[in-house]
Amino acid sequence: MSDEYKIPQHVAVILDGNGRWAKQRHMPRNFGHKAGADNLEQVMEDAWDLGIKYFTVYAFSTENWKRSVEEVTGIMTILRDFLRRSIDKANKNNMRVRIIGERSRLDKDIIEAIERLEEATKDNTGLQFNVALNYGGRDEITRAVRGMVQDAIDGKISPEDVTEDYISGRLDTADIPDPDLLIRTSGEIRISNFLPWQIAYSEFYFCDTLWPDFNKQSLIEAIDYYNGRDRRFGGV
DSSP states (O other): OOTTOOOOSEEEEEOOOHHHHHHHTTOOHHHHHHHHHHHHHHHHHHHHHHTOOEEEEEEEETTGGGSOHHHHHHHHHHHHHHHHHHHHHHHHTTOEEEEESOOTTSOHHHHHHHHHHHHHHTTOOSOEEEEEEEEOHHHHHHHHHHHHHHHHHTTSOOGGGOOHHHHHHTSTTTTSOOOSEEEEOTTOOSOTTSSTTTTTTOEEEEOSOOGGGOOHHHHHHHHHHHHTSOOOTTOO
16 A cells, blocks of 8 residues: 555444345345344454554444344344353453443343443554444434533533533543544445434545445445545535
């Protein structure tokens, strides 16, 4: 790669297309979700190999509870297995794992598994892997505003204290840099309530590849696209 070739520091991905991938194979949707979870483990390694420092994925949204009980139950089973296996794998690869989103609706054992995983990997300095779980951008901002209002009631802040940096500091991603590149797989062209504050100046890359088929070459193609963009951040 040339010296001018830029690797995005932070890549965020909307993991889309698991259900369609399974349907193409005449299998139930959860077969696709399992394939997507397995693929994620490989793509995380590919991201680090390519020089990406932060990798954030949209795993389960606040709206996904509307899916069938069977599908949601299957996703939670896959999640439990993923969390259980992740401690050893993350520590072996020096990867820090954090979960963003509202946790109270999750089952107690899942919350406990999240806490164990975050505690076990908090000092790792390799890939910073963030999983958006029961996450919705509007919900995140609503929770942040509630906290700001409480700070105002408690006399901790005045109106002039409410800056962009202050708001960013109240979000789930408080100490994580904003994504440079947002990828969505499966051909859909929308952000679906994912990191609306944080992606204000991200580059967007949409591809037709279904998530279980997304691989290192797919990621390189997204980075190639990113390198073709002129990031001016509102300037000339």
